[in-house]
Amino acid sequence: MAWPLRNAAFSPGLPAKSVPGTSSSPILEIVDVTLQYKTPVSVVTATLGVTVRVRRGERTMLLGPSGCGKSTLLKAVGGFIRPVAGHILVRGQPVVRPGPDRMMVFQEFDQLLPWKTVKQNILFPLQISGQLTSSEAEERALAYIEKVNLTKFRDAYPHTLSGGMKQRVAIARALAMEPEILLMDEPFAALDALTRRRMQEELLELWDQIRCTMIFVTHSIEEAILVGSRTVVLSPHPGRVRAELNCRQFGFHNQDSPEFSDLRHRINAMLFGGRGREGTATNA
Ligand code: ADP
Numbered sequence: 001m002a003w004p005l006r007n008a009a010f011s012p013g014l015p016a017k018s019v020p021g022t023s024s025s026p027i028l029e030i031v032d033v034t035l036q037y038k039t040p041v042s043v044v045t046a047t048l049g050v051t052v053r054v055r056r057g058e059r060t061m062l063l064g065p066s067g068c069g070k071s072t073l074l075k076a077v078g079g080f081i082r083p084v085a086g087h088i089l090v091r092g093q094p095v096v097r098p099g100p101d102r103m104m105v106f107q108e109f110d111q112l113l114p115w116k117t118v119k120q121n122i123l124f125p126l127q128i129s130g131q132l133t134s135s136e137a138e139e140r141a142l143a144y145i146e147k148v149n150l151t152k153f154r155d156a157y158p159h160t161l162s163g164g165m166k167q168r169v170a171i172a173r174a175l176a177m178e179p180e181i182l183l184m185d186e187p188f189a190a191l192d193a194l195t196r197r198r199m200q201e202e203l204l205e206l207w208d209q210i211r212c213t214m215i216f217v218t219h220s221i222e223e224a225i226l227v228g229s230r231t232v233v234l235s236p237h238p239g240r241v242r243a244e245l246n247c248r249q250f251g252f253h254n255q256d257s258p259e260f261s262d263l264r265h266r267i268n269a270m271l272f273g274g275r276g277r278e279g280t281a282t283n284a
């Protein structure tokens with residue numbers, strides 16, 4: 001299938017506010033969405049009546065305990081799962097299938113094609129889309145390889161790269177398609193703490209350059225506050241929206257501030273009540 005590659009309204013390099021034709025209307029609307037898995041013996045309700053609206057250029061974090069339906073919600077935005085109730089709209093159009101306007105990055109390191117080099121992995125979806133000449137695709141791939149600081153490794157195969165480098169390739173591959181929305185499913189969860197921190201910083205630097213709309217699933221309270229401009233807190237299974245919190249003012253520069261700490265405690269209390277666990281929402 002030939003997918004349109006570029007969308008007229010999104011152009012990396014331009015701050016979101018200066019993109020022509022954008023307004024305060026949401027780019028993504030998730031309205032009263034219930035998602036279920038049906039097996040021959042049971043029905044599992046993953047999310048129940050979830051409503052989230054996302055504006056262009058926002059970094060929206062989906063935060064909640066394991067099993068509350070974060071990944072399922074992301075897959076539904078990706079067009080891999082259809083709601084049993086409610087609807088999901090991108091630029092006012094219902095999401096009915098996956099498309100290049102919504103590219104996904106996963107947690108797993110094996111999401112790259114092992115028989116292709118870094119450059120070939122990034123080129124592959126560009127070539128399949130059929131919208132660019134081979135020299136344009138090559139130029140685009142190299143530009144995004146540079147953005148994730150992997151120019152020296154462009155001819156390396158995935159098995160020779162560290163976990164963090166593989167995730168950079170996956171991010172570059174998704175961004176090279178210049179999607180309307182970047183969907184990230186716990187992309188740094190399998191990394192060691194130091195690499196995770198560096199990747200979070202790099203992602204924010206990259207976002208500063210391209211200002212893409214991002215939906216990011218995490219079960220780390222700290223990651224949500226640091227990386228997000230807004231955090232949607234979901235309740236335990238089945239996931240419902242418990243709160244939407246503005247995180248715009250927080251970042252690495254003020255993570256030791258009392259305000260940062262207050263927000264962390266507030267979210268912790270929402271997720272765990274008085275039970276005192278803090279940091280990740282894994283076992284609530
Ligand atoms: P989270 O990302 O918040 O950890 P998930 O979206 O992965 O949660 O899962 C939400 C619920 O749906 C869980 O109860 C999980 O067991 C269930 N679930 C996930 N995938 C499937 C599947 N393929 N078949 C049946 N149930 C599933």
